[in-house]
Amino acid sequence: MTTGSSTGTREQNHGMKIVVAQISEGDGLSFHHLYPDGEPDLLAGDGHVIGRPEVLLQAARADEKVELRGSLTAVVGFECDRCLKPLSVLVEQSFELLYVPPLKAGDEKELGEDDLSIGFYQGESIDVDDLVREQIELALPMARLCSEGCRGLCPARI
Ligand SMILES: [Zn+2]
Secondary structure, X not given: OOOOOOOOEEXXXXXXXXXXXXXXXXXXXXXXXXXXXXXXXXXXXXXXXXXEEEEEEEEEEEOOEEEEEEEEEEEEEEEOOOOOXXXXXXXXXXXXXXXXXXXXXXXXHHOOOOOOEEEEOEOOEEEHHHHHHHHHHHHOOOOOOOOOOOOOOOHHHO
């Protein structure tokens, strides 16, 4: 098994995924991915990626449960909410996430075991692009302003 290289699979424009069955129950899986310039696309309102985001992950699996620990580095560009000046922030997020398949009735009691955030994966793989989008969203400031005291656009210039 090779580690330290990109071990995800890319399915025709469905983004970067980790196939759960490919995570060894003993050794786990190391995942490193450097995105192409400007990818992945962010949700509307979250700005856009500048340059090449990098994701490092260590995956561990116990049966259907997958634990992901890792970090993400990205630069995100957006506009000041008030004056529309272009801004960018460096996002450096570390995360610990637990992924489980969609809940079946009666499974709820097994969750909430610790402080890991719990996510759900659909089908047989975990969507790394979604994870990256979520982490970027979490890292961005609520108020996207160029400065605390931004006065916004001068009405005369609109
Ligand atoms: Zn501003």
